[in-house]
Amino acid sequence: MENQDHVIVTIDGEEYLAAPDQNLLDLINTTGKFVPQICYNEALGPVQTCDTCMVEADGDIVRACGTTVKAGMHVQTDPVHVNEAQKEALDRILEKHELYCTVCDYNNGSCEIHNTVQEFGLEHQSRPFEPKPYEVDNSSPFYRYDPDQCILCGRCVEVCQDVQVNETLLIDWNREQPRVIWDNDVPIDESSCVSCGQCVTVCPCNALMETSMVGEAGYMTDHEPGLLRSMIAATKTVEPGYGPLFAVSDTEAAMREERIEKTKTVCTYCGVGCTFDVWTKDRKVLKVEPQQESPANGISTCVKGKFGWDYVNSGERLTKPLIRDGESFVEVEWDVALDYTAKRFQEIKEAKGADALGFIASSKATNEESYAMQKLARQAVGTNNVDNCSRYCQAPATKGLFRTVGHGGDSGSIDDIAKADMVITIGSNTAESHPVLASRIKRSQKLFGQKLYVFDLRKQEMGQRADRFFQPKSGTDLVWLSAVTKYIIDQGWEDSAFIDKWVNEFDAYKQSLEPFTLEYAEEMTGIAKEDLMEIAKQAASVDKLAICWAMGVTQHQLGSDTSTAISNLLLVTGNYMREGTGAYPLRGHNNVQGCSDFGSMPNFFPGYEGVASDDVRQRYEAAWGVDIPAVPGKDNHEMIGAIHEGDLTCLYVLGEDTGIVDANINYVTAAFEKLEFFVVQDLFLTETAKYADVILPAVPSLEKEGTFTNTERRIQRLYKALDPVGDARPDWQIIMDLAKRLGYEWNYKSPSDIMDEAASLAPLFAGVSYDRLTGYNSLQWPVAADGTDTPLLFTDGFPFADNKARFYPLSFELRYETDDEYDLHVNNGRVLEHFHEGNMTYKSAAITSKMPTVFIEISPELAKERGIHEGAEVKLVSRAGEVTGPVHVTDRVSGNELYLPLNDNGKTAINYLTDNSVDKDTDTPAYKEVAVKMEVIKKKGKSPLPPNNYRRGNPQPQISVRVEEKWERDDYIFPGSQVKQNG
Amino acid sequence: MAEKLSNVKRMEVPAETIRQRNLEEVATAVSENKEAILKGIDLLESLNQSETLDMLTALVKHREDALANVMREINKPEYAAPVENVTKLFQIAGKLDVEELQYFADRMNYAVKEAAASEASGKTSYMDLLKALKDPEINRSITMMLQFLRGMGKA
Numbered sequence A: 001m002e003n004q005d006h007v008i009v010t011i012d013g014e015e016y017l018a019a020p021d022q023n024l025l026d027l028i029n030t031t032g033k034f035v036p037q038i039c040y041n042e043a044l045g046p047v048q049t050c051d052t053c054m055v056e057a058d059g060d061i062v063r064a065c066g067t068t069v070k071a072g073m074h075v076q077t078d079p080v081h082v083n084e085a086q087k088e089a090l091d092r093i094l095e096k097h098e099l100y101c102t103v104c105d106y107n108n109g110s111c112e113i114h115n116t117v118q119e120f121g122l123e124h125q126s127r128p129f130e131p132k133p134y135e136v137d138n139s140s141p142f143y144r145y146d147p148d149q150c151i152l153c154g155r156c157v158e159v160c161q162d163v164q165v166n167e168t169l170l171i172d173w174n175r176e177q178p179r180v181i182w183d184n185d186v187p188i189d190e191s192s193c194v195s196c197g198q199c200v201t202v203c204p205c206n207a208l209m210e211t212s213m214v215g216e217a218g219y220m221t222d223h224e225p226g227l228l229r230s231m232i233a234a235t236k237t238v239e240p241g242y243g244p245l246f247a248v249s250d251t252e253a254a255m256r257e258e259r260i261e262k263t264k265t266v267c268t269y270c271g272v273g274c275t276f277d278v279w280t281k282d283r284k285v286l287k288v289e290p291q292q293e294s295p296a297n298g299i300s301t302c303v304k305g306k307f308g309w310d311y312v313n314s315g316e317r318l319t320k321p322l323i324r325d326g327e328s329f330v331e332v333e334w335d336v337a338l339d340y341t342a343k344r345f346q347e348i349k350e351a352k353g354a355d356a357l358g359f360i361a362s363s364k365a366t367n368e369e370s371y372a373m374q375k376l377a378r379q380a381v382g383t384n385n386v387d388n389c390s391r392y393c394q395a396p397a398t399k400g401l402f403r404t405v406g407h408g409g410d411s412g413s414i415d416d417i418a419k420a421d422m423v424i425t426i427g428s429n430t431a432e433s434h435p436v437l438a439s440r441i442k443r444s445q446k447l448f449g450q451k452l453y454v455f456d457l458r459k460q461e462m463g464q465r466a467d468r469f470f471q472p473k474s475g476t477d478l479v480w481l482s483a484v485t486k487y488i489i490d491q492g493w494e495d496s497a498f499i500d501k502w503v504n505e506f507d508a509y510k511q512s513l514e515p516f517t518l519e520y521a522e523e524m525t526g527i528a529k530e531d532l533m534e535i536a537k538q539a540a541s542v543d544k545l546a547i548c549w550a551m552g553v554t555q556h557q558l559g560s561d562t563s564t565a566i567s568n569l570l571l572v573t574g575n576y577m578r579e580g581t582g583a584y585p586l587r588g589h590n591n592v593q594g595c596s597d598f599g600s601m602p603n604f605f606p607g608y609e610g611v612a613s614d615d616v617r618q619r620y621e622a623a624w625g626v627d628i629p630a631v632p633g634k635d636n637h638e639m640i641g642a643i644h645e646g647d648l649t650c651l652y653v654l655g656e657d658t659g660i661v662d663a664n665i666n667y668v669t670a671a672f673e674k675l676e677f678f679v680v681q682d683l684f685l686t687e688t689a690k691y692a693d694v695i696l697p698a699v700p701s702l703e704k705e706g707t708f709t710n711t712e713r714r715i716q717r718l719y720k721a722l723d724p725v726g727d728a729r730p731d732w733q734i735i736m737d738l739a740k741r742l743g744y745e746w747n748y749k750s751p752s753d754i755m756d757e758a759a760s761l762a763p764l765f766a767g768v769s770y771d772r773l774t775g776y777n778s779l780q781w782p783v784a785a786d787g788t789d790t791p792l793l794f795t796d797g798f799p800f801a802d803n804k805a806r807f808y809p810l811s812f813e814l815r816y817e818t819d820d821e822y823d824l825h826v827n828n829g830r831v832l833e834h835f836h837e838g839n840m841t842y843k844s845a846a847i848t849s850k851m852p853t854v855f856i857e858i859s860p861e862l863a864k865e866r867g868i869h870e871g872a873e874v875k876l877v878s879r880a881g882e883v884t885g886p887v888h889v890t891d892r893v894s895g896n897e898l899y900l901p902l903n904d905n906g907k908t909a910i911n912y913l914t915d916n917s918v919d920k921d922t923d924t925p926a927y928k929e930v931a932v933k934m935e936v937i938k939k940k941g942k943s944p945l946p947p948n949n950y951r952r953g954n955p956q957p958q959i960s961v962r963v964e965e966k967w968e969r970d971d972y973i974f975p976g977s978q979v980k981q982n983g
Numbered sequence B: 001m002a003e004k005l006s007n008v009k010r011m012e013v014p015a016e017t018i019r020q021r022n023l024e025e026v027a028t029a030v031s032e033n034k035e036a037i038l039k040g041i042d043l044l045e046s047l048n049q050s051e052t053l054d055m056l057t058a059l060v061k062h063r064e065d066a067l068a069n070v071m072r073e074i075n076k077p078e079y080a081a082p083v084e085n086v087t088k089l090f091q092i093a094g095k096l097d098v099e100e101l102q103y104f105a106d107r108m109n110y111a112v113k114e115a116a117a118s119e120a121s122g123k124t125s126y127m128d129l130l131k132a133l134k135d136p137e138i139n140r141s142i143t144m145m146l147q148f149l150r151g152m153g154k155a
Helices: A024-030 A080-096 A112-120 A155-163 A198-202 A225-238 A242-256 A303-307 A334-352 A367-381 A395-404 A414-419 A435-448 A461-465 A477-490 A496-502 A506-512 A518-525 A529-541 A559-572 A592-597 A614-624 A636-645 A665-674 A731-741 A751-761 A845-850 A860-866 A963-967 A975-982 B015-032 B034-049 B052-061 B063-074 B077-095 B098-117 B126-134 B136-154
Strands: A007-011 A014-018 A054-057 A060-063 A074-076 A143-145 A169-172 A179-182 A208-210 A261-266 A275-281 A284-290 A322-325 A328-331 A357-361 A386-388 A422-426 A451-455 A468-470 A545-549 A582-585 A650-654 A677-682 A694-697 A706-709 A714-718 A778-780 A824-829 A856-858 A873-877 A882-889 A897-901 A931-938
Touching: A007 A024, A014 A024, A024 A054, A054 A080, A060 A080, A060 A975, A080 A112, A080 A975, A112 A242, A155 A169, A155 A198, A155 A435, A198 A208, A198 A303, A225 B063, A261 A714, A284 A303, A303 A845, A322 A334, A334 A357, A334 A650, A334 A677, A334 A694, A334 A731, A357 A367, A357 A636, A367 A386, A367 A592, A367 A614, A367 A706, A367 A731, A367 A751, A386 A592, A386 A636, A395 A559, A395 A582, A414 A435, A414 A545, A422 A435, A422 A529, A435 A451, A435 A461, A451 A461, A451 A529, A468 A529, A477 A518, A477 A529, A477 A559, A496 A559, A518 A529, A545 A559, A559 A582, A592 A706, A614 A751, A636 A665, A706 A751, A856 A873, A860 A882, B015 B034, B034 B052, B052 B063, B126 B136
Parallel strands: A007 A074, A357 A386, A357 A650, A422 A451, A422 A545, A451 A468, A545 A582, A650 A677, A677 A694, A824 A897, A856 A882
Antiparallel strands: A007 A014, A054 A060, A054 A074, A143 A208, A169 A179, A261 A275, A275 A284, A322 A328, A322 A694, A706 A714, A714 A778, A824 A931, A856 A897, A873 A882, A873 A931
C-alpha cells in the first residue's frame, strides 16, 4: 500500500520504504546490497555515464542511478543477465583505465575503480586496455590530467559546470576518442580554470591528480617516467589476475598509512569555514581533501584552501623571538623575550596606568586565542583596550543587526542562502571573496531558478551572472534600500501579519522613510525609478529572500546605517525566522566572527555582553579574581589616535599586519614610531613587525589546535597536522606565558580548557565543548547548556525583552564625493588568488605564477581619455598619500571608477591612499571612500595580468556532462541491450 | 622613537651545543628502547658477518639502476612466460584439493614402495594383463584411474 510519505519498492524479494521520487540507486545503497557504481556521487547526483549500476526494474534493465522509484516497483539486482550487463560496463571502463595500482599515487584505499572491481569480484578483463592518443596535460602548476587513465565518467565536468559553476570543463563526445577538455580545448593552464581543485577531489581515480601527490604518495611511484612505465608493465605481468594485483596493492596502500597523516583542519582564507583533511608526509603537504560531511563546504574548496599552504613551510618563517637592539633585531631565547616583555608592561602600567597599554587580537587566530588575549588585557593588565580586525570590516554589519534583530551574525546557514527564492548581494565580490559560498548561489541560480540581484560598483563575476545588475553611486546603498522599502509599504506589499506580531516601532520607521522617494533615490543612486519599482516588486513577491553583503556596504562612513537599512527591508518583507531567508553579512577572515564573539572587543566580554553591565562584569571579576574597569576601552582606530596624543604608549599586536591593513598607513606607522614599547606576534617579519621592540614567533593553523567560527556562526575544530617550526609557539601558549609573568597562573593544558572556561562564563556558548566538536562535528551559536545549537536564528523570536525585533529609523546625508581635483574614485577589495596583504599567498609559487602582482583596474573609456594602455604605469594621489602601480584595462570597471586589489604590502598598498574617515557608529575605516587624481608615468607596457590567468579564459557553459551525446554515438550500445543481443 | 628595521641577527648556536643537544636526544631514545637497540645491533652484526650488509648497502645506493635492470629483464618476452608461470603455479597450488590429493599420494607412495621391492623381471603379455585384472588390488587401481580420466574429461 502506498501512503502519502512513502512508496513501497520490492528489491530482490524484500520490501523497502522509499521517499516518493527517490533515486533508485540511492534507495539500494541504503539496503546494504552491492550494486557497482563509479560515476555516482551523492554530492553530484546521477551523472549516468558509467553504466555500471545496471539493475532490472519491472522487467527492464536500467541504470539504477537514472531511475526514480515508483510505487510497487520490482527491482532485481543480481540475476545473471543483470550481472552480465554490470560486467560489460566494468569491462568498458577497464578498457579505458589501466590498473597498475601498486605503482599508482592514487592507491590510497579510496580509488573507486579499484574498490568497485574488487567488490564486484571481477578476476579478469575480457578486452585489453586501449591507450588513447593524448598526452598527459601537465601545464597547470596545481593538478594534472592523464587522458589515458580517464574513464570519462564526467564527474569533473559535473562539478565544474554545476557545483563550482565555473563552466570550464566539458567532455567532447564527438571525437573518435572523447576526452575531457578545458574551454575550447586549450591546455589547463591557459583556460578559464580557477584551480578550485574540485574536479580533482571528485575524480574517482588517478586521471586528475594534485601535482603535489605525483611521485610522493606511493613507496614505488617516485621514478623516472621510463622506469615507471616498465614497472607498470611488470606489475601487470607479475599480477596477472585482479585478485593478486589487489592483494599486493592493498598491502602497499596500508603501508602508506604509516607515513601519510590525514588531519582535519579548517581553512584560514575566508569566513566560509571550509573544512577538510590535510594529507602530510613529514612536513610536506601532499593534498587537501574536503569531505562530503564538511558542514559548510561539502566537497568544495577554492584555489587558496586547496593549494595555498606553502607559507607554512616558507623559509621566511620566524623561528626565534627577536628583540630590537640598536640597528637590528637579535634572536633571543623565549625566557629572555617574555621576561623583558612582562617587565616593560609592568613598568608602563605603573608609570602611566593600565589604559596606556593596548591589545589587538587576530581574526586569523583561534577563538581560544581571542579569549586569552582579552583575558590578558582585562585580568593581567586591567584595561578594556582590546580589539580585533573586525573593526576594519564587519563591525558595522554587527551593529546594524544588533539594532534591529539582536544577534550580530548570519541569520541562517549557507544552505539557507542556497534555498532562497531570491538572493540580493550588495557590495560583495562574492565569487572572489567567498568563492565556495558564491558557488552555492551560482548553482541555485543556474539550476533551480533562484533570482540573483547584484548591487556593486564593479561588474565582477556575480554582476555578470546576475538576473539584474545595478551600479549605485558609491556610498548610496542606504538610499535605494530605503526607497525600495518605502515603495513596498506605499504599495501595501509589506508583510503586515509578520510586522504586527514580531516587530516594534513600525510607525516611527514609516515616518522616517518619508524623504526616500523614488525620485530622490534615482537622483542620489543613479538607479532609474522604474528599476527601483521592479526591485521592490520582486523582493516583495518572493516567499524567501536572503540578502548578503560585505565590505562594499560596511567600509563607508554610513556602514552601520546601511547594514541597518538592509535589516529593515528584511523585516518589512517578513524575511526572518524562516529557512531560506535572512541577513547574511559575509565575514571576511576565517575567524572574524569568532574573534569578536570571544571578547576581543573594547566594549564586550565574550558573547557580546557589555563591560558596562555590572552583573556581567561581576561574573568575570568573580571568576578571574580582579576588578575590571566598567568603562569600555579604545577600539583599534582610537588606539592609533591615542598613540599620537601620547595617551597610549604600549601596543601588543597579534597576527595582524596593522601597518599595511589599517587605513591611512602613513599615519599608522607614524604612530608605531611614537610607541614606548611595541610587541608584535606573527609568523613573519611583517611590515608592522619591523617597528616592534619585541617580535614573538607564532605558528599557523596547521601547527596548533583550536576552533574557528565561520560566517554561519559555526564553531569548528582544527587539529594539529604539523609540529611547530623552530621555537615558534601557538599564540595561546605565548599569551599564557606572559600572563604568568604578570602574576596570573592560568594553567590551561590545551585550548580545550580555555573553551571550557569561556563556555562556563558566556551564556551564548554554554554548551560548547571539544567533545561535541570532535572531527567534522560543529555547533552554531547560541549553544544551550545541553548542546542544542541554532542553525537558524530567531525561530522563537528575537533576543529582546519582549521577544520582538525593532525597526530602526535612519536618515541620509552624502558624506563623500569626488571633486574636480581628486576626480577618480578608487574602489578596492579582494581577488580570488590572494589573501589580505599577501603575506601568506605570495609564498605559493604556483599562485604567484597565476597573479604575480596587484594592478590598477581602469575602464576602457578612462584609458582612452588619458591616452594610456594595458601595462601602463600610473601614480594615484589622494589627500592622504600616493601609490604607483601597473594598469589593467578592463570593462569590469566603468567611467571614473578604479579598482585596486588590497593584496600588496609595498608601493601599491591601497592604504597609502585611504584616510582617517570612519563609519560614524563603529569607527570602521571608510576604506571604500577614496578620491584620487592620476598621473601617468608610462603610457603602456607589459600587462600585469599574465596570459595564464583565468580571467583571460573562455568558459563554456552547459548543464551537466551531456551524457545524451554519448548515448547518441554510433558506437554506443546500452550494456543492458547488448546482454540481450548476446543472450 | 622606534625606526623601521629589517635586519635580523641570528642567534649563533655553537656547533658544540648543537652536538650536545643531538647527543642527548639520541641517548634518551637509546635508553628508552634499550632492548630493541641491542637486538638491532645483533641483527646488524649477523648481516655484517655474512657480508649481506655490504651487499644491501650497495643495492640501496644503486636502487634505481637495480630496479631498472630487473624491470628490463622482467619485461623481456622470454621472461614473460616464466614470470607468469610462477604466479600461475601459485594459483594452481591454491586450487588443488589437498585432502583428496593426500589420498592419491598415500596410494602412490605405497605403489612406489611395492614396485621397488618387487623382483619380478621379464615381459608381461596381453594375457598376463587380462589375468592381472582379476587381481582385486590391480583392478581397484585400474578402476580408480578410469574414474580419474573420466573426471578430467568432464572438467
